[in-house]
Amino acid sequence: MRPFIPSLQSLLAFESAARHLSFTRAAQELSVTQTAISHQIKALEDRLEIKLFTRKRNTLALTPAATEYLRSVSEAISMLAIASDNTRKKVVxxxxxxxxxxxxxxxxxxxxxxxxxxxxxxxxxxxxxxxxxxxxxxxxxxxxxxxxxxxxxxxxxxxxxGETFFPVCSPQLLESLGSEGSEAERLARFVRIRTYFYSLYQDDWPAWLDAAGHSHVRFAGESVFQLQLTSQAAAVEGMGLAIGRTPLIDRDLARGTLVAPFGTRVASSxxxxxxxxxxxxxxxxxxxxxxxxxxxxxxxxxxxxxx
Known part of the structure; x- marks a missing residue:
């Protein structure tokens, strides 16, 4: 069966218009008329049987389906460009x-x-x-x-x-908060950094607090970041105490940009x-x-x- 692939011209028109959110700027970039861009987009929408763009008060916006489609189209165009450039330069x-x-x-x-x-x-x-x-x-x-x-x-x-997880923070933040008091008292001095990730019901904090026997600790404050990548960066910058997960934090621990001030470590499933x-x-x-x-x-x- 022949694969279902729209024309390259319509995909280029869509990618450019979606990136700029403008048919006019897409036309300038591709050296064609705005009418040509409109025709290519309409042909692509007809072929896919979906709406790719909406207009509200002269503002162009992507539909949810187009947003997902754009990611794959952009990657495919980029790979074609690199492969073509290498072929032209006879790079094998x-x-x-x-x-x-x-x-x-x-x-x-x-x-x-x-x-x-x-x-x-x-x-x-x-x-x-x-x-x-x-x-x-x-x-x-x-x-x-x-x-x-x-x-x-x-x-x-x-x-x-494998993976274990436990709280980490910058050494400067740990020094500024001091080491006096019980473990629960020291925990309560920190701003807790939480990680929001749409595919998980909750982050690792509840499991660690239960394992450490501190489920009722009230933190000094709370910050929320999307993804482990941003939460870890916030911890390195001294914004608070985050749950670090091996192997993601190994390099920071080895370099001393993060420290683990509490002993309990929990094995992940x-x-x-x-x-x-x-x-x-x-x-x-x-x-x-x-x-x-x-x-x-x-x-x-x-x-x-x-x-």
Missing amino acids: NTVLVIACLPAYAVHCLIPRLPDFQRRHPDITVHLSTSANFDEFDNNTHDVSIRYGSGRWSGMRADLLH SSYFLASTAAKSKLRRVELFREWALANLSLPKADGASA
Whole structure:
């Protein structure tokens, strides 16, 4: 069966108009008329049988369906542009597409990726990050670093890390609040940093407080951040006490930008896995990345950070 793919001209028109929220600016960028942009968008909407744009008081806005569609279209156009540029320059290489959670990408994967590139200069890495767990099921990538049970239908999953979680803060904040009093009294001096993530019912604070015997502690205040990545950054900057999760905080603990002022550590029921479909797991580029990842992401590092 022939794949259902709209014309490249209509996709380019949509991507530009969606990015600028303006048919006029899209026309200028693509060196066509505004009427041509309108025709391409209308043709795409007819082909998809959905509405992509709405107008309110001369303001252009994306529909919810268009917002989701834009992410995939932008990534596809970017990959086409890179592949075409490499072909034009007669650059022969292999592309490895990796999907990863943002916090893991920033704190664990990216710091070590240069080593993979040095070992395999013929492989070009495309790293896609998303905090939406459902996006890992679309399998448009070659391999992913996923968080969960490791039991995903039709997938090969290799364990990278277990996980524990516990409170962390900056050493400067800890020093400013002092060490006098009981553990509960010291906890109560902190502003608590909480993590909001739409796929979770609650963050890790209730489980840790129960395990430590401090479920009734009243904190000095509370701040809420979306995603572990931003909560951890807020803790590093001294905004309060956050729940840190290994391996995401290992580098900060090793460097001393974060400290763990309380002893209780709770083992998580979820872990980090290297995952790919059964078919893609046999690709040479995936095999090379798996071999490297299991050797370099899942073992303690010389800098003292455990992975």
